[in-house]
Amino acid sequence: MAAQHDPPDEVLVERTLNGDKEAFGLLAERYFRMISVLAYQKTGHRSDAEDIVQEAFVRAFRALPSLREGRKFASWIYNITLKLCIDWGRRRERRDDTILLDEQAMSASRSGRLSRVQEPVGAELEMVEEHARVIDTVGSLPDKYRVVMTLRYVEKMSYKEIAQHLGEPTGTIANRLHRAMKMVQDKL
Numbered sequence: 001m002a003a004q005h006d007p008p009d010e011v012l013v014e015r016t017l018n019g020d021k022e023a024f025g026l027l028a029e030r031y032f033r034m035i036s037v038l039a040y041q042k043t044g045h046r047s048d049a050e051d052i053v054q055e056a057f058v059r060a061f062r063a064l065p066s067l068r069e070g071r072k073f074a075s076w077i078y079n080i081t082l083k084l085c086i087d088w089g090r091r092r093e094r095r096d097d098t099i100l101l102d103e104q105a106m107s108a109s110r111s112g113r114l115s116r117v118q119e120p121v122g123a124e125l126e127m128v129e130e131h132a133r134v135i136d137t138v139g140s141l142p143d144k145y146r147v148v149m150t151l152r153y154v155e156k157m158s159y160k161e162i163a164q165h166l167g168e169p170t171g172t173i174a175n176r177l178h179r180a181m182k183m184v185q186d187k188l
Helices: 009-017 021-043 046-066 073-111 123-139 143-153 159-166 170-187
Strands: none
Touching: 009 021, 009 046, 009 073, 021 046, 021 073, 046 073, 073 123, 123 143, 123 170, 143 159, 143 170, 159 170
16 A cells, blocks of 8 residues: 555556556556455466456556546556456356366266256356445545555554554544445445
């Protein structure tokens, strides 16, 4: 997460759009851990997660001119990564279904009967979409609330660690987290 003296995302986006590739590098450093954690949680495979993270940054760089004014870069890159994870899951599901069908066909040919193949359930996709809505909502919070939410729930920092990182009293951090949670609940 960015320290307080680092330029805000909006400034880095503008600098990138004006040809400053180092500015995009700062954005990538800032959000690398967040989207790496997401990709690994969704894939469970380090190499697949690394591929998804790399592709997410490539797509974000290419599509940066289409980032709507007022939309937070953090939620935008998160959604790009999430969509790539969903696509990865669909490709894997098709591959797994093909393997399952091959195994069932071999079994059916041996036993002389076909068994029924169950369709994958979309519950996980719904959960991922709900997660994306929450991330969008958190991304729309004022910076002081978004930062503490990200440090707490993405970076997994304790209240004390957040307070030290931001140079604020622990009570202030607790208050901001409480207010941020209330704002998210109200918006959802």
